Amino acid sequence: MEKAEKKEYSPAVIGWFLCVVGFVGALFVGWVIFPALLYSSMEQPFPFNHKAHTENAGMGCDECHVFKQDGFFTGIPKLARCMDCHESLQGKSEAEKKFQAYGQKLMEEGKEIPWLVYSKQPDCVYFSHAAHVKMGQQKCETCHGPIGTSEQPRVYKKNRITGYSIDIWGRRISGIKFNTWDRMKMDDCGECHDKNKTSNACFVCHK
Amino acid sequence: MNETQFRLKYGMVIDLDKCVGCGACMVACQSENNLYVRLDESDKLRSTTWMRLYRINNGEKFPEAKFSFFPRPCMQCGHHTPCVSVCPATATTVDEEGGIVSQIYTRCIGCRYCVAACPYHVRYFNWWDPVFPEGMEKSLSPDVSPRMRGVVEKCTFCHHRLMKAKQKAAMEKRRDLKENEYITACTQACPTGAITFGDLNNPEHQVAKLAARPDAFRLLERLGTEPKVYYLTKHDWIRKLADNYLPEEDFRNVKKQKH
Numbered sequence: 001m002e003k004a005e006k007k008e009y010s011p012a013v014i015g016w017f018l019c020v021v022g023f024v025g026a027l028f029v030g031w032v033i034f035p036a037l038l039y040s041s042m043e044q045p046f047p048f049n050h051k052a053h054t055e056n057a058g059m060g061c062d063e064c065h066v067f068k069q070d071g072f073f074t075g076i077p078k079l080a081r082c083m084d085c086h087e088s089l090q091g092k093s094e095a096e097k098k099f100q101a102y103g104q105k106l107m108e109e110g111k112e113i114p115w116l117v118y119s120k121q122p123d124c125v126y127f128s129h130a131a132h133v134k135m136g137q138q139k140c141e142t143c144h145g146p147i148g149t150s151e152q153p154r155v156y157k158k159n160r161i162t163g164y165s166i167d168i169w170g171r172r173i174s175g176i177k178f179n180t181w182d183r184m185k186m187d188d189c190g191e192c193h194d195k196n197k198t199s200n201a202c203f204v205c206h207k
Numbered sequence: 208m209n210e211t212q213f214r215l216k217y218g219m220v221i222d223l224d225k226c227v228g229c230g231a232c233m234v235a236c237q238s239e240n241n242l243y244v245r246l247d248e249s250d251k252l253r254s255t256t257w258m259r260l261y262r263i264n265n266g267e268k269f270p271e272a273k274f275s276f277f278p279r280p281c282m283q284c285g286h287h288t289p290c291v292s293v294c295p296a297t298a299t300t301v302d303e304e305g306g307i308v309s310q311i312y313t314r315c316i317g318c319r320y321c322v323a324a325c326p327y328h329v330r331y332f333n334w335w336d337p338v339f340p341e342g343m344e345k346s347l348s349p350d351v352s353p354r355m356r357g358v359v360e361k362c363t364f365c366h367h368r369l370m371k372a373k374q375k376a377a378m379e380k381r382r383d384l385k386e387n388e389y390i391t392a393c394t395q396a397c398p399t400g401a402i403t404f405g406d407l408n409n410p411e412h413q414v415a416k417l418a419a420r421p422d423a424f425r426l427l428e429r430l431g432t433e434p435k436v437y438y439l440t441k442h443d444w445i446r447k448l449a450d451n452y453l454p455e456e457d458f459r460n461v462k463k464q465k466h
Contacts, residue, residue: 067378070371070374070378071374071376071377072374123352123353124311124352128370128373128377130374130377131373131377134377135377135382199303201309202297202300202311203300203307203309203311203366206311206313207350207367
């Protein structure tokens with residue numbers, strides 16, 4: 001009886017093959033499966049169009065995102081501020097009509113739009129916009145990226161364990177950073193502070 | 208140990224002869240800094256008080272008996288800071304302009320070396336998670352982060368008030384703060400004006416003038432920790448209690464000693 005000849009691989013080849021498969025598999029688990037499980041995806045309550053405001057209507061960031069006199073930064077404007085302009089229709093778009101109906105409904109209920117804040121920092125962090133924008137002359141884009149030209153809000157991804165937005169860790173799960181706005185971790189703040197010869201003392205940013 | 212020399216040195220002068228022991232500083236401190244209230248606050252061994260009012264006496268019998276009150280915040284030691292030198296986690300440092308001893312709760316590992324090291328007993332360990340009576344959490348200050356179980360906390364000279372003052376200055380494009388633009392909650396609350404706060408390095412500031420007075424002294428001065436909290440009193444017996452003096456020792460010249 002003649003036995004069909006089996007092709008034999010050397011142990012080294014099998015070893016390398018398993019190594020590569022294991023490595024790629026581990027990367028896949030770490031960079032695709034784990035983040036998908038770790039982060040929950042949430043949509044913003046209304047698809048806000050920054051571009052329509054900045055480019056089409058020619059507004060600047062500081063027309064809605066304002067400072068108070070004592071330096072307090074108000075962040076995302078309140079609904080009343082939106083409705084100041086959108087009380088009457090400014091254009092002919094469908095989106096605006098939708099927003100007006102949505103806004104008026106909320107106004108009657110006495111509620112605010114439950115925006116999800118991408119860059120919300122943990123409780124132990126103190127951040128002053130006035131120190132960075134007014135004193136340090138930093139641009140909004142340096143930390144927030146080109147959000148002013150976006151037409152659609154990004155999907156808000158929330159870490160199921162910590163409750164923080166993925167923007168803090170960085171949207172690239174590998175942690176590789178190409179732009180200054182890619183991550184908002186402590187090291188990223190420290191890096192810029194180092195560069196600008198600003199103090200990196202603990203209490204400068206922590207509370 | 209080489210210390211950074213800061214341009215600003217925030218400090219406090221407490222006039223013990225003006226202190227009436229009302230405890231307003233303690234209350235102001237507790238509400239300002241989100242200190243939690245224990246179920247049994249009468250147990251003073253376990254209550255957390257960043258600013259603590261001690262009652263001291265001269266140990267004599269009537270008619271020589273005398274007593275006084277002694278408010279004690281964190282001394283913000285500027286030299287060989289005992290808590291900083293023992294911290295294994297770099298959770299507490301003196302590295303910021305102004306010389307305030309920082310305490311980063313998220314970095315603290317709860318080993319309590321600093322509690323043992325501090326000669327002034329200003330540090331408190333959180334044995335429990337804070338539980339606020341119902342409704343009280345609404346009155347918490349968003350400027351101060353609450354502490355969790357397992358970390359150490361202490362007076363920070365109301366550091367968030369410094370941040371707020373700096374933020375206002377940044378808005379007006381000023382780097383330097385004016386006198387009294389930044390004061391602590393206890394300073395503001397004191398009804399007799401016994402507490403003065405400001406920059407000890409600035410001779411224009413009231414606090415620097417008071418600290419230079421001959422009757423100004425500091426707690427356990429001979430340890431060489433260079434506290435930034437000065438006390439004023441005209442009573443020798445109080446001054447003698449502030450350090451372990453020998454009966455015949457000249458306690459008035461202690462400031463001149465160098466370390």
